[in-house]
Each structure stands twice: as C-alpha cells, then as structure tokens.
Amino acid sequence: MTRDDIFAKVREVLVDSLAVDEEEVTSTASLVKDLGAESIDFLDIVFKLEQAFGFKIQQGELFPEGVAQDPKFVKDGKVTAEGLTALKAKLPHVDFSTFEQNPAITKVAEVFTVDTLVNFVSKKLGN
Numbered sequence: 001m002t003r004d005d006i007f008a009k010v011r012e013v014l015v016d017s018l019a020v021d022e023e024e025v026t027s028t029a030s031l032v033k034d035l036g037a038e039s040i041d042f043l044d045i046v047f048k049l050e051q052a053f054g055f056k057i058q059q060g061e062l063f064p065e066g067v068a069q070d071p072k073f074v075k076d077g078k079v080t081a082e083g084l085t086a087l088k089a090k091l092p093h094v095d096f097s098t099f100e101q102n103p104a105i106t107k108v109a110e111v112f113t114v115d116t117l118v119n120f121v122s123k124k125l126g127n
Helices: 003-018 039-053 081-090 097-101 105-111 114-124
Strands: none
Touching: 003 039, 003 114, 039 114, 097 105
16 A cells, blocks of 8 residues: 555545545644644544554554653653653654654644654554
8 A cells, every 4th residue: 555545545534533624634734733633533533544444553552642641751731851752652653853842741732643644554554
C-alpha cells in the first residue's frame, strides 16, 4: 500500500468521524485545531482506523495516555524534558519539533495531524 493509498483511507476515516469536508483533510491539518476533533472523537478514529486497515491499535499506542497525570512528566503546566523523552519513545510517529518550542500540556493534542496518522498506519503496516 502506497503512502497516497494510506492517506486516502485516513482521509475517509476522518471525513466520517469528524464530519468534515474532504478538502479540509490535508496532510498538515491538526486533528484538533483544524478539524475540530474532541477527546471522544479520538476513540472513534482509532476504531475506524482498525476497521479500515485490519489491525489492532493498543491503548496508548496512537495517542498518549497518563502523561498529564504524572508529576515527573508535567510541571507548572509544561511537559518536562523527561516527559518529552517519554512521549517521543511512546509515539515515534509524531513530530514534536514545533511542540518542543512551547511544551504547554494544553498544546499536546495539537501535534496530532493527518500526517501523524498516515505515519502511524504506515509503520503499523511495515512500510
């Protein structure tokens, strides 16, 4: 499956899950800021990606869990260096370069773009 094929299927999932237009689903679109995803939508996205691509996504494998509640990972509303290292290790499909400039915990969800999902699926399929 090519990267374009993966993108097309991911776009279908997002159009269905988030009730957005196809044109809005660009590779750089943020799931939260640009496409309006909320926390409940992430569960639906995971479920529909599993159906579309025929694999299982473990809890915390695609989106982070438990980071905000761990005091060694978050201090004064910002993700610590240790927290960032943990996020990068858990989520190799995510580009944290922009987030590192302002690691506010409230901004974590903004790192998840359409391209993040394409990267995840690509790695999951062994591409």
